[in-house]
Amino acid sequence: MGIDWRMFPMKMHYFLRFMGTGPLTVFLPVITRQKGVPARVVGGIWTVLPFVSLVTKISAGAIADYTRGHRAVFLTGVSLMMISLTALYWTPDLPPPCSDPTPPLTLPPGTLTPSSQPPTAPRSVDALTTTEGGRSEPKARVVFTEPPNTGQDGMATNSSDAISLPCLEASNDGGEVWEVLGCYEFWLLFVCLFGQYCGHTTGITMQETVCFQMLGEARHKYGAQRVWGTVGLGLSAILAGALVDWYSKAQGHQDYLPAHILTAVFLAADLVVVARLQFPRPERKDGAKVRHGAQWWIRVLLVLVSTGAVGVACGLLWTFEFILVEDVARRWQPQFPHLKLLLGLLMGVQCFLAEVPFFLLAGRIITRLGHVSAFFVSLLGFSLRLCLYAAITNPWWFIPVDLLHGVSFGIVYPCFTAYASSVSPKGAEATTQGIFGATFFASTGVGGLVGGWLFQGLGGQQTFLIVGAATGVYALAFAGAHALLTHCRPGAKTAEKGSSAECEGLRAQTKRREEEEEEEAMEAEEVLKRRHKESQITEDGVS
Template sequence: MGLNIDLKLLPMKAHYFLFNAGTGAVVSYMPVYARQLGFSTFVVGTIYSILPILGLISKPLFGVIADRYQRHKLMFVIFIVIAIGAFSSIQFIPPIPKHTQIDYHCSYNEADLKFCPSSMDHCAADLFLQNSNKNITKVYTFDLKCEVKEDWMWNHICKEWDRDENCKRNENNIIHIKSQVKYDDIKKMQEKNDKDCIYFLHPNLTYNDKPVAKSSICPKSSVASNDGSFRLTCTGFVDDSNVMDLIVEPSVNDTKFTSYPQFWFFFAALSISWIAIAVIVSVGDAICFHLLGKRHELYGHQRLWGAIGWGSFALLSGFLVDSFSFSVIFYLMTAALLPDTLVSSCLDFKPNKVSSSIIRDIGRLFRSVRVIVFFLWCISIGVFIGVLWNFLFWYLEDLADQNGDCKSQERIKTLEGLVNSIQSFGGELPFFFISGWFITKIGHVNAMTLVLFVMGIRLICYSLLTNPWWVLPIEFSQGMTFGISYTAMTMYANVVAPSGTSATLQGLVGAIFEGVGVSSGSFICGYLMKAYTGRIAFRIFGVAAICLSFLHYFVHKFLDNFDTKHDYRSAANAIPNDDFQMLEDTDYY
């Protein structure tokens, strides 16, 4: 039997490759890009719990429009162009304003500038200290505004720093000081037995343009507070960009993030791109099944080109981000999606039937208990995939930080690119290729049960990691947890779809999967990671997935026994035949 190429399907294969290449370059990195802009896990979890809800609305809505007016291909191309514009705009969003909080601190006549961030980047601190030792003549100048809270502190400042009879406490309790620190007075955190702070020792001080004598900087112990300390809480700037990069922190917090325009610009651009992707995926799958006709088991042979595109560009983008900057992912996205618009316009799509009542035909499906169980399965698998999509990379970066492995942190984006590459080439590619045969062999229901079980094992394995690089072997499970699950989902939806409603039902299934499942998973995981840790969050989801796999199995066993006992299989309860016979002539790829 020779290998024949169906030319009618080539544009579909090219679309899957180019579209997934373009989105693969940016989508996986958006949560960590949001982190770089200054948003917390809670904020990102909130955003990614809202985005799928937009898909919940847009997928069936535009699916109905496409089926009703038979404008599948036009809608397809328009939303690819929209995705390019929305993603490209994200690179122009400035980061959240940052602030520095430095304590000007005296303890028993020894002065220092002390910086204690909410989360210390130990690798950046070590690198800074190493570079400081290479420049022995460097002097760092701090320009600070400090709050003076106590009367006795004001008295000391007026008497010892200002030495002016008219010196008095001002209304806002703020003073302006300048301080200089030599390179050899920068000490490692370990020397202070405080690994979460950086100390700049023995600073020279200028107040009101007057140098303050070293002996006068700190108050005498008899004047100071009970512990002998003199502490001013300050904000300001340093005349060295490397120091500023080290000591600044985003000023946004989890209660005030909506007050920043950067948040709304980011949320709007991400929302538009998410809606575009949702429509492209659902309408695209409907077009693909239309082109395949009765050969729906060959869907995986088309979709595997998406895995190739995603894996290759995700790997390339990870390496380039580590080598250059985040901007490169937007260039890669544009380079892939622009030709996709041309390829998609060449699809040979000629719809041949319109449903007389799309809403009525779709509504009949909800009379089937098995179809309802299928929708619940879509929600469940969506929850767990949402965790992986939006928080796996964040979890890996946290592991690198906790592990104290600076080499891992230096190449973390390369690791993330390798994760995407293994997911695509080692997982999705082979499983998309065999998905039609595999699902036909064991049945849709058994495949869905197995997907949940493997997902549980995968998530628990993540929770056991101590080194982020050990994530790579786990990623081979992507073939089962996404390759088989996505194929089963789309094939099942295609078979039960009443004639003329394919795009609508694909949109509805995708909306349930993302709008309910991925949204819920993102929100819950964001909360768990903030309240506990990523390790605990992944373990909770893993145990839940295994429990649901057993529940799914026993529910279908009960339905099988019920149907047999009552000899009851109405059209409303009909499900895709789990004994699909493979076509003898399967030489089209």
């Protein structure tokens, strides 16, 4: 089997795009926490961001379909990711909480005047207060390590006089959150995170739309393109982790500058690839009635709801899987020495042993089973995976269980993107992809939110058991609803088999298409030979 050079640029995009985002997106919650954002605010940010996709994914797809400016919207998404992730490095850290021990800022002798010197020289006093609207806000704290000495002119001469840096006043009634929201540093950070997520969701919508436009009728080959994104993600996570550890040895803290450089370089290269992509320009049709019928067609709606159910399970996994692994490891051995190694192995298993083979096989699986049956298998895979997580006591057992990542995510992602492409009316491909993608990513936010409530109240393993059991029940309900629809609407059976029959016919259609392209190439070669021969005859006649 030769290389499909027509799809090679799309493979390059997936590889470069995930090589660019992989070094940072994995570490974004850690970076946010390192910049001084409290843990519960970090959780709130990652609960809010997925809901952004409801607006950005649908609007980006609709704009691209209406203007037929798919390339421009595509480039905008990649550019927004690159700018936001690069700017994130230069956002300032938040002031530390006042309860945290912060190194004092030593003042030179003679800095404190009699008017600013406390009469009894206490250990520390609030200073530099301002009143806005009648409310006093401590901006800093003066700290004296010993009573200040004063000279004849009344100036403080004790070199141990010190003043701490500005700090946030924390309280137990949620005041810490409001103090954080009142910092301009937080909003600079949030703007960068918001921008990268908007670019991320826009880029996903457009890359899937363009990929299916290039594939044409060969939708079953989507997994063979998308797998290069997984390869890029796995390689970039390993490379970035090693470079960050090496660069941070002399820093005293984790410095993610190498990851930011990798992101800028690979996303800049991706911009070049996207700008030169050759894909058919979609037709623009006024298909509002057709689009409405496609969106609310009952079986499409059932698959759309199932996409949301998958998103909830993924949201729980993406947010709490590694936290559960850490909890189990510490219960197994309080000073578990191989935690970082275990987390790295889990990422490697998910990328290279689970996603890669199943993305490559997804086309054949969907062709043989059909979209609905493939959805059912993946839902069962999610259910089994979550329930097994709840039963693990030895942390090393997470490695073989994570092989189910291929049966679950590795099947369902190509499945619902291919399904969205198959049911979208002409001229509304990006809009339909945006609707399915927005449903999935918004549901990941629901999964993180509900998972957080359960995790706090019941613990990690009970949370995974409950969500796993609920996913299994939904899988059975999904299969039962589809069987009922097929029984009640015999015509729908033929239509649904279209997902299977259509896939069965894809190979024949693709083969015919390849034969036609080969014939066209041969005809073009014959024309070139004939023209070359005619030119030689003309030259001979002239001579």
